Amino acid sequence: MSAEYIKTEVDKIVEDKSFPYPQNIAMAAAWIMGNFKGLNLKVLDTTKRSSLADFFIMGSANNMTQAKSMADEIVVQLKRHNVKVLSKEGLGGSEWILIDLGDIIVHVFLDNTRTTYNLDELWQDAPQIKIPNEYYFEEPTESDEETGGRNFF
Numbered sequence: 001m002s003a004e005y006i007k008t009e010v011d012k013i014v015e016d017k018s019f020p021y022p023q024n025i026a027m028a029a030a031w032i033m034g035n036f037k038g039l040n041l042k043v044l045d046t047t048k049r050s051s052l053a054d055f056f057i058m059g060s061a062n063n064m065t066q067a068k069s070m071a072d073e074i075v076v077q078l079k080r081h082n083v084k085v086l087s088k089e090g091l092g093g094s095e096w097i098l099i100d101l102g103d104i105i106v107h108v109f110l111d112n113t114r115t116t117y118n119l120d121e122l123w124q125d126a127p128q129i130k131i132p133n134e135y136y137f138e139e140p141t142e143s144d145e146e147t148g149g150r151n152f153f
Contacts (some may be wrong), residue, residue: 003034009035010077022103023129027084028054029074029106033059034136036070039111041136042120043129053105056126058119060111064093067108071097074106 001067013019023045030043038059061067068091075085078101087100095113099106107119114120115141 006032006035006073006128012083023053025078025081025101026057026104026129028077028122029057029104030131031135032073032077033057033070033108034067034131036073037137038070041131043125043131045129046123046126049123049126054103056105056107056123058107058109060109060114064110067097067110071099071106071108085120103146
């Protein structure tokens with residue numbers, strides 16, 4: 001996945017008028033996590049449930065390298081859109097990375113850590129925003145591999 005592709009896709013989401021601010025920023029973060037093969041992604045609307053943030057994004061990674069890559073890319077892409085990063089926690093080897101963007105808080109967990117802290121249950125009453133299927137990374141199909149990724153029909 002090229003840096004230009006990521007930039008283009010994030011720009012489309014941020015500029016999408018069907019998502020009001022700050023939901024557009026939350027959805028851009030979810031897209032990045034999905035395309036970095038994040039698991040069990042959730043975007044929660046916490047506007048009426050918390051004064052901490054309007055949206056929580058939660059996702060799991062298979063390992064800390066993957067989790068750090070997701071977090072780093074979220075920071076890079078959202079800074080391009082003038083989103084101020086208030087705090088980054090857990091980048092030094094923790095199994096839970098938290099990025100505080102003011103109106104949005106991003107949680108990137110290793111799966112076992114996510115189960116331990118169980119934020120999913122804590123925020124179970126918060127409405128969950130549907131993440132479009134195209135936000136998720138897809139493995140190439142066998143026919144894509146045979147044709148070099150080109151669809152001839």
